[in-house]
Amino acid sequence: MRVADSSAGFIRQLQKGNSVGASLLLLVLCLLFTVFSENFTSAPNLINIVKQSTILLLLALPMTLIILSEGIDLSMGALLTLANVVLASLVIKFGVLWPAFLLVLILCAFFGWANGLIISKLHIPPFVATLGTLGIAQGGALLVTDGQSVVGIPPEILYFYSGEWMGMAMPFWIAIVACAVFHVLLSHTPWGNHVIALGGNREALTLAGIKADWVLISVYVLSGVMCAIAAVLLTARISSGHPTAALGMEFDAIAAVALGGTSFEKGKGWLWGTVIGVLAVGVLRNGLNLMGVPSAVQVAAIGILVILALMVDGLRDKQND
């Protein structure tokens, strides 16, 4: 068995069955929608799926690492929301993106650092710690906006979501770069090994002379940074800052990661599964939209499918045991 995350082993990973549930799901969904809806396979539609999924992908990638390290981050959605409103407000104030983005980046990195600190130094379980910081971020977003939307975003910002470069939509490029960066980080750096070790056998890290706490904090900081980047896309997409813009998105991210095969315990998982998971959610929403299914039922359908996909994986695991 080759080690997970080696890009050469992509097909082998699929065969190993870690993401059979999600892959099957994706396949089935694509087939269904192709049959039932004319527009599904049209180029503009497929592009749309990718664009809409990118924001979730930017959250799901770091979430994969966090879950690999035996943690969880419930505050991502709230942080993204906070970043969105702060970015929107600052961009309007400065008129230009870059200083605003820089400040938001610092804010989010700090938030991630605080998460990591609470978990490692105060010894609070990640679930509780990020539940707490979720409230803090949510409160922050409300305070900054006083409950109102922030409107009047300069149109240049919209480029990040609606613009193109070399014929492909911007979000697509951002997604590619993000996947590439995370793949390199996880599979080709010592740090990546350390993150896996954090979830697999934390004492091994300490005994090897690595500061496990720092590795943990860095994972959460990375998650914060990704929220900042996702905020740019989100702001561009809704061309405003809204105090409840992304609340709850962390659950989507967790669902995507779980679908993708990362186990919640013991440091086993891989990034491509997460990508498939994100796509599965994106395809589902898009396809149901096209079929005119009300958003409420879409939401229900995602729930059912998450459960079904997990059951398939669970059954397969049992057989393999």
Place this chain on the structure above:
Amino acid sequence: MTDHSAPSSNVQQVSGWSALPNSVRVTLLRLIALALIVLTLSLTSEAFLTSNNVLNVLRQTALLFLLASGLTIVILTAGLDLSVGANIGLSACLAATIIKSTGSISLALLAGMGSGFLIGLINGGLIAFLRIPPFIATYGMLWILHGVTYWFMGGETIHGFPADFRAIGSGYLWGIPIPVFLMLAFLLVGMIFLQRTRWGQDIYSVGANREAARLSGIPVNSRLVLAYVMSGLMAGLASLIFLARLNSAEGDIGEAMTLPAIAAVLIGGTSLFGGVGTITGTLIGALILTLVLNGMNLLSINASWQPLVTGVIVIAAVYFDNLSNKGDK
């Protein structure tokens, strides 16, 4: 001479604070915190001790507690129920629809409780028999319930319920507001269940070590389903009270109650890892949370601070419990 039947010489003499069992320490700490909060609020706000406000606080606490009590049992089994808010939503909307269409209050009550019960049953089935991790199962259910509720309501709102129904939220029984009465009643029920029945004892065993419980002949699956059914039932009950007080129902009702309910349980000292915790703790946790938020309202602190403060309290509560536990080792 090593005599293996005598206690080891490592045991130190302990007295005072350290001699108390941890559960007592946990409760005492919280009672002290509660007392401090009440004291501070009485001193800083004139409106705090008015009968109106006190009743308000008690009603709010009651609603939160009723929801959190079922959740306590689930968390004691080292599980989680993220679907309680959505449960409230569906159950309330069902009950509301029934009142509007049939005018029968008792039927509505039945529908609300029945819906809560059924949802709990499904959750229990998914988790116990299909072995889906509680986080995922109840999260999936959350979505499903939301979807069903939204579809069912079609984006509309139902409002205006008969006075008899609204009495559930605003009425009195023997001089006590009904919600408070229910709170006290279910506090008693919860205490009896957990401390004075063998099913309650089993819940602790399952949470502390599921495999050991199974090998000791405890029907683990039944107990898990029981826990989730209780959580669902209490959500059903809470939905009725919520409905009565709000006097209207729409798709997203109750959504915002899941996290405060979990917070109340954690603040109350119940451990996410299972096997440790009490219903009394949850009541105190619900009280603390409600009082703090009420105090903030009275002191005209911007409501946007509330989620923030809740987050800080949860972290603080777990942190102090950790400290207290470390003292044992």
Place this chain on the structure above:
Amino acid sequence: MSELTPVLELRGISKGFVGVQALDDVSFELHRGEVHILLGENGAGKSTLMKILCGAYKTDAGEFFYEGKAVKIAKPSDAKTYGIAVIFQEFTLVPHLSVAQNIFLGREAKGRWTGLLDQASMRSQAQQILDELDMAIDPDAELVSLGVAQQQMVEIAKALSQNAQILVLDEPTASLSDKETAKLFEMIAKLKSRGVAMVYISHRMAEVFSIGDRITVLRDGRKVASRFPAETNQDELVSLMVGKRVDLAYARTFEAQASQLALQVENLHAPSGVKGVSLEVRVGEIVGLAGLVGSGRTELARAIFGADPVSSGRVKIFGQLQDGGPLRAIELGAALIPESRKSQGLALILSCAHNITMASLKRLFPSGWFVPSKNLEQSIALIKRLRVATPGAHQLVQFLSGGNQQKIVISKWLSAEARFFIFDEPTRGIDVGAKAEIFSLIDGLVKQGAAVLMISSELSEIVKVCDRAYVMRDGLIAGELKRQEISEESILALGVQDARG
């Protein structure tokens, strides 16, 4: 061959914690190419000494000498400097990283310009080390795909790759089969010839005498003796460890009597690894179940008890069909004391009282109404009867010693009025002195009309205690031995298949 100057010498090492003097004036010499066995009960100071050797603890007093020169070992990097590495029982390996990644954890090879992992270099270096040590392991294999014995090899390779000259091995054969143990000993011989010095912590006498060059016994934090294997024997070592003459071969009166069948197993098959087993146990008997690690003994026990599913065959307990799970087995009077009592037998964070009545709540409180005082009464009675050392029934089980925890497990079944007990490695992780007490407990049980099926990997235990023994091999019963036939040789003979190496 050892030289005159020890590679490492400890003099007058003392270390205390609050309320406990873990080590008191311990001196110790280690020579190159020597296996120095460290014997002692739990609490004797072995693990403290180990931690001091690897720099995890600082000493209160005492000196270290490396090759005759005075040195300081106060932190892990010091230990690394002098080439000291400890192989703990819980491996310091990461399950989902590869062998090579594990070996180089924290010392990863990086590309010069990019800072990225140089996988190829790590792989080839790892391959080199593995080849040198004659280990047929693929450096790219995911760690979790290897068996326990191979993982241990990787752990050793990891230590050696850091130029360890002194290896401390903590009960290395605890979870190895005999075949794997033999391979380990080959490795140790190879290391000896390379001049590596080893501190070997064990309590298995057979090993002590087969690979030990020198033996040091610790008791209550003091060194009580140092011997060469040739000048001592097992009994002396045991009494040195315990501090008094311990009658290991406690007298068990074997009363031959035909009596009621407690357990009948007929051609049992289970997917977990039982391939057609038939056996029986009668009231008043202690029947041993021997076999190599992996022969299916625990699987058989669990299948009988209903803890794992059964595919065909029948189990009858006291004449009644066991056709359900643990609950049914308990109703029929069976009890299972599992191998890993902490993870399967006890709820560590709950009290003694709670644990003791866990399997008998229905019997004690048939109406469902739970009465704490009655619960307490029942627990205290059993605590007294089994002489469990605990400050009280409310004490959380996690704070009890191994032997006392085992007694709590047994109490649980006494409270459930069990009459047929399946013990899976009853004395694992228990001090020598407490072992005898457990055995006399078991003896007491059968004298009072119970029946016992006992799984044990300690052949000497089976020889001393059992009326009869079955030997398992590959999921089947390889043979049955009557009392007179039971000996370590006869058990081994049945347990080992000739064809395999």
